[in-house]
Amino acid sequence: MTSDPMPDAADLLRGAGLRVTMQRRAVLEALAGRPHAPVDELHVAVHARIPGIAVQTVHGIVNDLTNAGIAQRVSLPGAACALYEIAANDNHHHMQCVVCGRVEDVACAVGEAPCLHPSHDHGMRLLEASVTYRAVCAACDAA
Structure with a gap:
């Protein structure tokens, strides 16, 4: 990011x-x-x-x-396959156009990851937590 x-x-x-x-x-x-x-x-x-x-x-x-x-x-909802990026070691999220699939990085609004740590883990080892904003990009919206 x-x-x-x-x-x-x-x-x-x-x-x-x-x-x-x-x-x-x-x-x-x-x-x-x-x-x-x-x-x-x-x-x-x-x-x-x-x-x-x-x-x-x-x-x-x-x-x-x-x-x-x-x-x-x-890993994004509805994506046909996994995507990869250079590990930024920051707390960024992704915005995904639901029409064309375009993906962009979005900085965390609060700078920390408060919602990415569950209040209760139910005895499970957390592997990943993410926030994905699903949207329609301007080009797809205009089409």
Whole structure:
């Protein structure tokens, strides 16, 4: 969500304990340029740089980046597949157009995550909590 430039891909990978490979760098750089991208879109971008890379390889790399905390999965209602973004380590939310599917980041209105911590966990280990604003973008509204 921040507009800070992304650190060098190799530094991010090394810092997370991941081996620096051409494929991982390419996926990370593609992700940095395409926030909220599905793996198929990342594959197209990476394939232009590394012909022959398989979509399954991109899936594996995205999983590695997510497990390492470099990227995060964005699961949205009604989305056909998971989207991924560089982990901002902030408390931002998402606004999703229900017509075209466009997704944008939205800063938290209060700066903290008060509603993202349940008042009672019912004995469950919380994995994820999110706020998603569902809307109609201006272009779709005009159509």
